[in-house]
Amino acid sequence: MSDTATKPNHAAGHRERLRDRFKKAGVDGVQDYELLELILFRAIPRKDVKPLAKDLIARFGGFPQVLAAPIELLTEVKGVSENVAQELKIIQAAAIKLSQARVLKRPVITSWNDLLAYCRASMADEKTELFRILFLDKKNILIADEVQQRGTVDHTPVYPREVVKRALELGASAIILVHNHPSGDPTPSRNDVEMTNQIVKAASALNIRVHDHLVIGHDKHASFKTLGLL
Incomplete structure (x- = not known):
């Protein structure tokens, strides 16, 4: 044969x-x-x-x-x-x-590892920057997850007024900011810090709390809260 x-x-x-x-x-x-x-x-x-x-x-x-x-x-x-x-x-x-289902409609505090896994699955290997917002209710339950902006390889335009406006539309009491660094290095940039401070200022004026800002790299992430930047 x-x-x-x-x-x-x-x-x-x-x-x-x-x-x-x-x-x-x-x-x-x-x-x-x-x-x-x-x-x-x-x-x-x-x-x-x-x-x-x-x-x-x-x-x-x-x-x-x-x-x-x-x-x-x-x-x-x-x-x-x-x-x-x-x-x-x-x-x-x-x-x-599947990753999203493990965190949506659940308290963020008790599903933090699943939340990080979801963020990595959805953003870690993107070739351009994405800026998403996780919206939480008064019990810190995730009620919505939305990509607000899509940017370039190293920049995403973010408008604090639009972030706060959307939080009010959804009735959110708190938010978590998330974006990725296509370079793979999750170290926050100066622009990241300045943009976060602007959002925190706009949100606090309307009693909306910013719990954290996560920067997603290829194999690791950075947390503004852990780094003392929030």
């Missing part, structure tokens, strides 16, 4: 073995590129996707970075069609929704 004829059987056997290992051991039983393979199986039904999974990990730096990569960059990788890229973005959206 020729090599060409045996390849489909080999690929099918590999898929079944990998699925079985994942079924028995879960995410701890597979490597990042293998988890990516499991996703690619759905989008590319009859092909060995291991090389593609490894290429994607090498190109973007890791499993989360692959999911967070823009479609236009994903499709630059040989073997990634528009449909494959869309499949990856669907998985990313599902992961963000």
Whole structure:
């Protein structure tokens, strides 16, 4: 029998073995590129996707970075069609929704680690700055989460008046500011500190408390409250 004829059987056997290992051991039983393979199986039904999974990990730096990569960059990788890229973005959206569900309508104080995990999942690998606001009620329950502005690689325009206006519209008693640094370094900049102080001043005039300002990097975050900046 020729090599060409045996390849489909080999690929099918590999898929079944990998699925079985994942079924028995879960995410701890597979490597990042293998988890990516499991996703690619759905989008590319009859092909060995291991090389593609490894290429994607090498190109973007890791499993989360692959999911967070823009479609236009994903499709630059040989073997990634528009449909494959869309499949990856669907998985990313599902992961963000799952993280969000763990914090929405829950007291922030008792779900702080989940809150940080959600912020990292939704922002850590963005290529441009996003500025979002988490709105809390009198019991510190998260009632809304909104991206207020989208900026450039190193700057996001933020307008304190609009922040406070939106908090009043939602009936929020407190807010948490969150933005990312695409550079990966979450150290607050001078502009970050000045902008935060302006928002705190505008919010306090209307009895709205700013609990914290979180800056999300690639693998870590900075908290204005922990740093003594609030």
